Each structure stands twice: as structure tokens, then as C-alpha cells.
Amino acid sequence: MNYRRLLAVARTESIHNLRDVRSLFVIVVLPVVLLLLYGYGINYDLRNVPFAVQDLERTELSRSLIQHLVSSGYFQLRQVIHDQRQIAESLDRAAVVFVLVIPPDMGRRLGAGRPAKVQVLVDGADTTRASVAVGYIEGALLAFSGKLGAEYLARQGLSAAGGLDVRPVVLYNADLKSVRFIVPGLMAILLTLLSGLLTSTCIVREREWGSFETLVTSPALPPEILIGKILPYVVIAFADTLLSIGAGALIFGVVPVGSRLLLLFTSFLYLLASLAIGIFFSTIMRTQRLAILTTTLVTLVPTIQLSGFAFPIRSQPLVLQVISNFIPATHYLIIIRSLYLKGADLLVLWPRVLALLVFTVVLVTVAARRFRKQL
Amino acid sequence: MDLAVEVENLTKRFGDFVAVNEVSFSVAEGEVFGFLGPNGSGKSTTIRILCGLLSPSSGHARVAGLDVWRDAERIRQRIGYMPQFFSLYDDLTVAENIEFYAGLYQVPPALALARQSELAEVLELGPVLDRLARTLSTGWRQRLALATSILHRPPLLFLDEPTSGVDPLTRRLFWEVIGDLAHEGITVFVTTHVMDEAEHCTRLAMMHYGRLIAEGTPEEMRTEHVQTMVEVQAHPIWPVLQALEKAPEVVEVALFGDAVHAELRCDLNDAEARVERKLQTAGVAYERVVAVTPSMEDVFVSLARRWERPTAAGADR
Numbered sequence: 001m002n003y004r005r006l007l008a009v010a011r012t013e014s015i016h017n018l019r020d021v022r023s024l025f026v027i028v029v030l031p032v033v034l035l036l037l038y039g040y041g042i043n044y045d046l047r048n049v050p051f052a053v054q055d056l057e058r059t060e061l062s063r064s065l066i067q068h069l070v071s072s073g074y075f076q077l078r079q080v081i082h083d084q085r086q087i088a089e090s091l092d093r094a095a096v097v098f099v100l101v102i103p104p105d106m107g108r109r110l111g112a113g114r115p116a117k118v119q120v121l122v123d124g125a126d127t128t129r130a131s132v133a134v135g136y137i138e139g140a141l142l143a144f145s146g147k148l149g150a151e152y153l154a155r156q157g158l159s160a161a162g163g164l165d166v167r168p169v170v171l172y173n174a175d176l177k178s179v180r181f182i183v184p185g186l187m188a189i190l191l192t193l194l195s196g197l198l199t200s201t202c203i204v205r206e207r208e209w210g211s212f213e214t215l216v217t218s219p220a221l222p223p224e225i226l227i228g229k230i231l232p233y234v235v236i237a238f239a240d241t242l243l244s245i246g247a248g249a250l251i252f253g254v255v256p257v258g259s260r261l262l263l264l265f266t267s268f269l270y271l272l273a274s275l276a277i278g279i280f281f282s283t284i285m286r287t288q289r290l291a292i293l294t295t296t297l298v299t300l301v302p303t304i305q306l307s308g309f310a311f312p313i314r315s316q317p318l319v320l321q322v323i324s325n326f327i328p329a330t331h332y333l334i335i336i337r338s339l340y341l342k343g344a345d346l347l348v349l350w351p352r353v354l355a356l357l358v359f360t361v362v363l364v365t366v367a368a369r370r371f372r373k374q375l
Numbered sequence: 376m377d378l379a380v381e382v383e384n385l386t387k388r389f390g391d392f393v394a395v396n397e398v399s400f401s402v403a404e405g406e407v408f409g410f411l412g413p414n415g416s417g418k419s420t421t422i423r424i425l426c427g428l429l430s431p432s433s434g435h436a437r438v439a440g441l442d443v444w445r446d447a448e449r450i451r452q453r454i455g456y457m458p459q460f461f462s463l464y465d466d467l468t469v470a471e472n473i474e475f476y477a478g479l480y481q482v483p484p485a486l487a488l489a490r491q492s493e494l495a496e497v498l499e500l501g502p503v504l505d506r507l508a509r510t511l512s513t514g515w516r517q518r519l520a521l522a523t524s525i526l527h528r529p530p531l532l533f534l535d536e537p538t539s540g541v542d543p544l545t546r547r548l549f550w551e552v553i554g555d556l557a558h559e560g561i562t563v564f565v566t567t568h569v570m571d572e573a574e575h576c577t578r579l580a581m582m583h584y585g586r587l588i589a590e591g592t593p594e595e596m597r598t599e600h601v602q603t604m605v606e607v608q609a610h611p612i613w614p615v616l617q618a619l620e621k622a623p624e625v626v627e628v629a630l631f632g633d634a635v636h637a638e639l640r641c642d643l644n645d646a647e648a649r650v651e652r653k654l655q656t657a658g659v660a661y662e663r664v665v666a667v668t669p670s671m672e673d674v675f676v677s678l679a680r681r682w683e684r685p686t687a688a689g690a691d692r
């Protein structure tokens with residue numbers, strides 16, 4: 001291995017990227033787009049969710065419930081409904097995200113120590129928004145009934161021993177922040193997209209340009225060429241990883257609960273694996289278009305489809321669940337979600353980290369073996 | 376004298392198509408070896424095999440005593456290669472391309488800079504050093520390609536049609552540079568489809584449809600392969616061509632510019648008289664008949680025709 005030759009290749013590859021509009025787009029614009037997606041995620045995070053209320057009880061208690069929701073800052077009362085028919089109409093117009101129906105006997109039932117049924121009608125068309133909204137309302141209502149219960153018990157001069165049982169409804173996302181879930185998912189998508197798009201063209205492009213011919217006749221050895229070509233992308237992809245971790249923390253306050261070192265290490269492994277897949281297709285495909293297309297099909301589509309970013313893995317057919325185990329993104333996503341949400345450590349995550357490590361080693365080896373200095 | 380290149384029964388097939396067919400030749404150190412042949416005759420394929428870019432289908436090829444396929448990596452530092460088609464980076468400047476090469480061939484940076492200015496001087500690249508290769512015309516791109524191929528001072532240089540598509544001045548400059556390189560002791564293996572460039576070479580090989588059809592010095596090529604050549608000038612020219620084609624003593628006739636070149640079987644002394652008599656008998660008008668030294672193009676046409684018609688060629692010999 002000769003570093004002079006390796007660096008010559010790396011330097012030239014960097015210049016290609018700096019002078020190529022498409023590469024610059026992927027390197028610079030893509031992360032920005034990602035930040036906008038974060039912003040979109042923040043909207044899901046729901047501030048001032050518009051809602052309507054049909055208060056059938058009209059007591060001090062029901063008014064304090066409404067007040068509780070509004071003062072939380074998450075909800076905004078848009079409409080007070082008097083007629084049953086207004087409910088559907090209001091939801092259809094998308095004027096409100098949900099309608100809260102307070103039953104006429106809420107206070108009576110609570111006073112008697114029995115559960116009260118508060119109805120929440122949600123517009124289910126926008127599933128993401130709806131599910132987040134439901135989570136919020138549940139949380140808010142639980143908090144309210146908790147407070148209420150404590151007050152009631154206090155008034156009765158009793159201890160809290162036999163008090164209300166408030167169970168958390170939203171697991172691992174206790175403060176109901178959906179960004180916590182979205183940030184790691186987008187990180188995986190970003191790494192996959194970036195690594196694949198950039199490297200999938202870097203060899204096949206040389207064939208199209210004809211410059212592969214001079215590269216092959218040069219004394220540079222295959223590993224020197226391969227590493228020299230990947231090196232700029234490792235730096236770029238890692239910088240973008242740090243950028244998205246930083247943006248998640250600084251702008252949206254989402255920081256990993258678990259080990260940061262493990263987060264960086266696994267992200268690095270994953271980007272190597274993705275780069276290797278891109279390079280692999282770059283060595284076997286004959287046109288840039290084909291290389292980009294194949295790489296995207298093989299990496300990005302499954303990353304979105306199977307890895308549980310859009311759909312939870314457990315809700316998928318068994319075959320797909322099995323297949324998803326053979327996609328590096330699945331393991332990476334599970335690792336970083338665990339690190340961001342649960343604060344899991346290597347003791348729990350080691351099978352996933354191991355799987356990722358194996359993938360990376362295998363993919364890099366395959367790519368290196370497939371790479372030949374031949375026309 | 377040591378051999379820089381040895382080729383024995385070299386064959387290259389692409390599927391059923393035979394691009395290089397049982398070719399054997401050798402190049403001694405210090406030669407300017409001209410590899411001639413029309414487009415598609417297998418020159419580039421041969422050169423690519425010699426540079427370790429393609430594997431031979433059968434036969435052997437050695438460069439500096441090393442097998443070109445098995446020992447490919449050991450040969451690379453010792454050869455320079457200028458491909459037929461520009462294969463540097465369009466999005467790099469001339470200087471950046473040169474720097475890239477210096478890196479690939481491990482020319483120390485200080486030495487690389489010295490050579491860059493030396494080459495910029497010789498090939499007049501100075502004013503374009505900071506221009507992107509994309510913005511250069513063919514002649515300048517070829518100059519850059521030549522500069523990068525000799526940057527590391529290889530003892531053996533392969534040039535694949537270096538002068539194709541360049542203007543006459545650049546063409547002359549290239550042959551001057553090639554002459555200078557040879558003077559320094561560098562072996563040059565150069566292909567061209569412009570037959571008259573062969574005069575600049577010390578030895579030649581001619582390719583036709585993948586076969587080597589002749590080999591020798593330019594002088595040998597002219598004297599051994601073509602016996603007697605006369606040039607006929609006439610207006611119109613076609614009747615002359617037709618009349619001579621039928622004549623038994625004529626081996627080959629071909630258009631050469633606006634005249635006809637005819638190769639004859641007889642002695643040089645009475646060739647002109649014979650042709651004149653022939654034309655008079657046939658009643659064809661002509662202006663002048665003169666004996667000429669055959670050009671390399673004549674040689675090629677003559678050889679090529681013989682190979683195209685194997686039976687006629689057999690009868691001729």
C-alpha cells in the first residue's frame with residue numbers, strides 16, 4: 001500500500017465532487033432537506049393542536065378539564081360544539097384535529113370512584129398526526145385524572161395509597177416527542193442515501209469518461225484505488241452524520257440517551273457498509289444511471305420499507321420480517337433508536353452491533369474483491 | 376540488443392470476432408517502432424494487451440522480459456501509455472491532471488514540478504496549465520495526454536494514434552518530441568493509420584484485419600514489397616484505371632490523389648514505356664507517365680490487396 005498514490009486518487013476524487021453539481025447537491029443540499037424534514041417532524045410534535053369540544057356536562061369540573069388541555073400549550077380550542085352534526089363537519093373541513101366529547105355524567109362517575117368515559121374523535125386520514133395527537137390527549141387526560149384523583153383523595157382526607165392507577169400509554173417516548181423517533185430514522189435514511197448515491201457512480205463514471213484506462217495502466221494497486229476513492233466519502237458521510245446528530249441536539253433538543261461513542265461507532269460502521277454497497281454496484285454496472293438505480297433499489301427502498309421507518313416491523317408479513325434481517329439498515333435503525341429512546345447499551349445491543357459489523361466486513365470484502373484493474 | 380517487446384502468436388478474440396490474429400513481432404530497445412494499419416485492424420487491441428489492459432486469448436506477449444498479463448503490475452511503472460481516446464479528467468485543470476499522474480507514478484513533488492515546467496516548455500502547455508481540460512481543443516488535450524504519459528520518464532512508451540485529430544503543426548511537434556525521446560534512449564511504440572507518418576519510424580509493422588502483413592524498416596517496406604511503381608496523370612482518370620486493371624503485368628492499381636499509381640511486375644527501366652504502350656493500345660488519353668518511389672500508402676494498398684485476395688496473392692508470388 002502506497003500512501004502517495006492513495007492520496008492522489010483521494011484528492012482527485014474530492015475535486016470531482018467539488019466541481020460536480022450533482023455531488024454538491026447530495027453533499028450539501030440533502031442534509032439541508034433533511035433539516036427541513038426535521039422541521040416537518042416538529043410540526044408533528046404538535047403545538048397548538050386545534051380541537052373542538054362538545055361539553056355535555058357544563059360544570060366547573062368539565063371547564064377545568066378544558067382549561068387543563070389549553071394551558072398545556074399543546075392544544076388550542078377552536079370551536080365549541082352544540083350540535084352533534086357539527087362534529088363530522090368540523091373534522092371534514094380539517095378545521096380541527098380532534099373533537100373532545102365530555103359526557104354529562106363525568107363528574108358524577110368520578111365522584112363515585114368509577115371510570116368516566118371521555119370521547120375523543122380524531123381525524124384518522126393523516127395517520128401520523130392523528131396518532132401523535134391521540135398520544136398527547138391520552139397523556140393530557142391521564143395527567144388530569146391523576147391530578148383530580150389526588151385532589152379528590154386529599155379532600156376526602158385519605159392517603160394516596162389506594163389512588164388512581166395511571167399507566168403510561170406511550171412507551172419509550174414519555175414526553176410525547178415524535179422527533180425522538182423521527183431523528184434516528186432520518187439519520188439512517190440520510191446515511192443510506194448519501195453513501196449510496198455518491199459511491200455508486202465513482203467507478204462506473206471513470207469507465208464512461210474513459211479515464212479508467214489510464215487508472216488501470218498506472219502502478220496504483222486495486223486497494224489503493226478503492227480506498228482512495230472511498231476516503232472522501234467516508235469523510236463527507238461522517239461529517240453529515242455529525243451534522244445531523246448536532247442539528248437534532250441543538251435545534252430540536254433530541255440527544256441520545258445511550259452511549260454517544262456507540263452511536264458514532266455504529267454510524268461509522270453503517271456508513272462503511274453503505275459505501276461498500278455503492279462501490280460494489282459501481283464496479284459491476286456499465287452505466288451511471290444503472291448503478292444509481294440499482295443501488296437505490298437495493299439500499300434505500302428496503303431501508304424505508306422494511307427497516308421500520310415508515311411501518312413498524314412487527315406489523316409486516318413474516319417473510320418481510322425475515323428478509324429485513326439481511327438489510328444492514330434494519331440493525332442500524334434498531335441500534336440508534338435504542339440509543340436515542342431507551343438508552344440501551346452494548347450489553348443489550350451486541351447482537352445488532354455484531355450483525356452490522358459482519359455486514360460491513362462482508363460488504364467491504366466483496367466490493368474489494370470484485371474490484372479489478374481491468375477494462 | 377535487448378528486446379523491449381516480444382510478441383509470439385498473439386491472438387485476441389471478442390466472442391467469435393478475432394481482433395488480433397496470430398501476431399508475432401519484436402521491438403528492440405531504442406527503436407521508434409511504427410505500428411501501422413487502417414481503423415479496426417487491431418492496433419489498439421494489441422497495444423492494450425501490451426499495457427496489461429486486456430488479457431490475450433492465446434499466444435504470448437512480453438514487455439521488458441515480463442509476461443504482460445501475469446506480471447502486469449511489475450511492468451506498469453516501466454511503461455508510459457497514451458490511449459487513443461483522451462482519458463484524463465475533464466473536470467481537472469491541466470496542472471491538476473499532471474499532479475495526479477505524478478502522484479500515481481510516485482514522481483517526487485519537486486521533481487514533478489521541474490518536469491511539468493520542462494514539458495510545458497517543450498509542448499507549449501504553459502499558457503493552459505490552469506485551464507480545465509474540458510475547455511481544451513483536441514490538439515491541446517493530446518499534448519496534455521502526451522505530457523502525462525512521459526512525466527515519469529518510462530523507458531518504454533506506448534502511443535496510440537497520438538496524432539489523430541490534431542493540426543499539422545502539432546503533428547510535426549509530436550514527431551519532434553518522439554525523435555527527442557528516442558534520442559534519450561526511450562523506446563517508442565507508436566500506432567498510426569496515417570501511413571506517411573511511418574517515415575519517422577526506425578522500424579514498422581503493418582496490420583490488416585488483425586493480421587500482421589509486413590514488417591521491416593521503411594526502406595525495406597518500399598523496396599521489398601512493391602516492385603515497380605509508376606504514376607499516371609490523366610484527365611479523366613477513370614479510363615486509365617480501367618485499362619490498367621486488366622493488364623496482366625500490372626499487380627495493383629490504385630487512385631493516389633488525382634493520379635493513378637500502378638505497381639508492375641517488370642523492371643524499372645522499361646516500366647514507363649510499357650504502361651504508355653498499354654494505354655496507347657487501349658486508346659486511353661493520358662498526360663504523363665513517370666516512375667515513382669512508392670509511398671508507404673502504396674506499400675500498404677499493395678499488401679492489403681494481396682491479403683484480401685488470398686488466391687490472387689498466391690498466384691502472384
Ligand SMILES: Nc1ncnc2c1ncn2[C@@H]1O[C@H](COP(=O)(O)OP(=O)(O)O)[C@@H](O)[C@H]1O
Nearest residue numbers: 389392394412413414415416417418419420421
Ligand atoms: N472490447 C471489444 N469488444 C468487441 N470488439 C472489439 C473490442 N475492442 C475492439 N473490438 C474490435 O476489434 C477490432 C480492432 O479494434 P482496434 O484494435 O481498436 O483497431 P484499431 O486500433 O486498429 O483501429 C475492431 O473491429 C473493433 O470493433
Ligand SMILES: [Mg+2]
Nearest residue numbers: 418419459536
Ligand atoms: Mg485504435
